[in-house]
Amino acid sequence: MEHAVEATLTVNGTEVRRRIEPRQHLVDFLREELGLTGSHLGCEHGVCGACTVRVNGEIVRGCLMLAVQADGCKVDTIEGLSDSGELAKLQLAFHKRNALQCGFCTPAMLLAARDLQLRNPRASREEIREHLSGNYCRCTGYQSIVDAIEEVLHGQG
Amino acid sequence: MKAAPFAYAKPRALAEALDLAARPDAKILAGGQSLIPSLNMRLSSPALLVDINALGELKGISLERGVVRIGALATHAEIEKSQIIQEHLPLFAAAVRHIAHPAIRNRGTIGGSLALADPAAEYPACVLAMEGVIFARSSAGQRQIRASDFFKGLFETDLKPGELLAAVEITAQLKDERSAFLELARRQGDYATVGLAAFATNGTKRLAYFGAADRPVLAQNAAKAKDLDSAKAALAKDLQPPADLYHSSATKLHLAQVLLERAWNTL
Numbered sequence: 432m433e434h435a436v437e438a439t440l441t442v443n444g445t446e447v448r449r450r451i452e453p454r455q456h457l458v459d460f461l462r463e464e465l466g467l468t469g470s471h472l473g474c475e476h477g478v479c480g481a482c483t484v485r486v487n488g489e490i491v492r493g494c495l496m497l498a499v500q501a502d503g504c505k506v507d508t509i510e511g512l513s514d515s516g517e518l519a520k521l522q523l524a525f526h527k528r529n530a531l532q533c534g535f536c537t538p539a540m541l542l543a544a545r546d547l548q549l550r551n552p553r554a555s556r557e558e559i560r561e562h563l564s565g566n567y568c569r570c571t572g573y574q575s576i577v578d579a580i581e582e583v584l585h586g587q588g
Numbered sequence: 589m590k591a592a593p594f595a596y597a598k599p600r601a602l603a604e605a606l607d608l609a610a611r612p613d614a615k616i617l618a619g620g621q622s623l624i625p626s627l628n629m630r631l632s633s634p635a636l637l638v639d640i641n642a643l644g645e646l647k648g649i650s651l652e653r654g655v656v657r658i659g660a661l662a663t664h665a666e667i668e669k670s671q672i673i674q675e676h677l678p679l680f681a682a683a684v685r686h687i688a689h690p691a692i693r694n695r696g697t698i699g700g701s702l703a704l705a706d707p708a709a710e711y712p713a714c715v716l717a718m719e720g721v722i723f724a725r726s727s728a729g730q731r732q733i734r735a736s737d738f739f740k741g742l743f744e745t746d747l748k749p750g751e752l753l754a755a756v757e758i759t760a761q762l763k764d765e766r767s768a769f770l771e772l773a774r775r776q777g778d779y780a781t782v783g784l785a786a787f788a789t790n791g792t793k794r795l796a797y798f799g800a801a802d803r804p805v806l807a808q809n810a811a812k813a814k815d816l817d818s819a820k821a822a823l824a825k826d827l828q829p830p831a832d833l834y835h836s837s838a839t840k841l842h843l844a845q846v847l848l849e850r851a852w853n854t855l
Contacts, residue, residue, distance in 0.1 A: 453596030476625035565689025
């Protein structure tokens with residue numbers, strides 16, 4: 432831990448203070464130091480989107496942000512957003528519409544979908560696809576994911 | 589993969605950041621959306637990362653006397669939402685929607701994009717098309733570099749060791765000026781197969797292509813042509829695009845001509 436830096440983060444509403452190696456990115460920190468394994472690590476270079484978390488209210492690639500950079504930030508993960516009920520409608524719609532199979536991409540998909548719901552609640556199918564363009568799913572072919580999000584956005588959820 | 593170990597500093601003052609950045613093996617960390625992948629893949633292993641995100645003077649978008657100044661730390665998302673950009677730099681407003689995906693646009697910065705100089709990136713071509721000026725700071729002072737002198741080659745710029753890209757200034761687009769931004773990519777948000785940032789003022793066109801060479805390039809012969817057909821023919825003299833995994837050089841040239849055709853009547 433020769434380069435470790437002290438940092439304080441608020442993760443899912445709880446303040447955590449740790450000495451962090453600068454080279455550790457945010458998702459490794461969440462998974463390995465805090466045991467929050469709902470944020471997944473796929474490609475680890477910003478392509479697959481499976482590591483999406485929310486930092487100060489904005490979705491980011493958790494593998495493309497160093498944990499030390501989150502010092503002083505409010506970090507929300509699938510665990511916190513799921514427990515708070517914020518994602519409940521989306522989760523139900525994903526379940527109903529079979530919008531997941533293996534589930535690896537799902538936490539990040541839900542965060543991206545929720546981000547769209549907050550920013551553009553009347554998004555069209557095309558805009559939903561555009562907003563999810565940075566999140567890979569290898570099971571569903573996306574159709575059912577777009578269906579589920581559309582159902583929630585258009586108020587049938 | 590995991591990044592190799594490095595030290596981390598987050599200076600609160602520009603002078604301190606410039607001192608740290610001048611150290612051998614130091615790298616500047618802005619949005620990190622290209623640097624952190626290259627660290628994770630160990631394509632890059634600096635001894636020290638200098639995080640410039642606390643430097644307020646590198647932030648913000650402002651309009652003064654007809655010139656838009658974009659601070660190096662302005663994120664793609666901030667540029668996307670900026671009223672100033674929408675009203676005065678429609679070329680940039682159109683370009684930003686092609687940059688990666690929302691989660692990346694929330695962190696990636698214009699300064700990072702210009703300093704990295706990826707030949708398929710959007711902003712370098714926009715800055716070249718609109719003859720922007722890049723401001724570089726170092727402990728020796730400030731230097732202004734014209735866009736046409738800034739991009740030197742593949743991931744290569746005129747920035748010297750110890751220099752930090754602080755801002756870019758672009759003259760606001762006037763009512764009688766025209767611009768067009770077009771990009772072809774295999775998927776929304778991917779790097780361009782080929783793209784065109786075009787600007788027309790006083791009957792002069794500036795056609796900046798990206799994804800078509802080792803840096804953004806102005807198609808000067810095509811820009812001088814009187815009509816579309818001769819412009820398309822002239823484009824073959826301006827561009828010799830390198831082939832990529834999916835497209836031959838001839839295909840890329842053809843696609844560049846398609847973009848020219850789409851842009852022509854709006855310029």
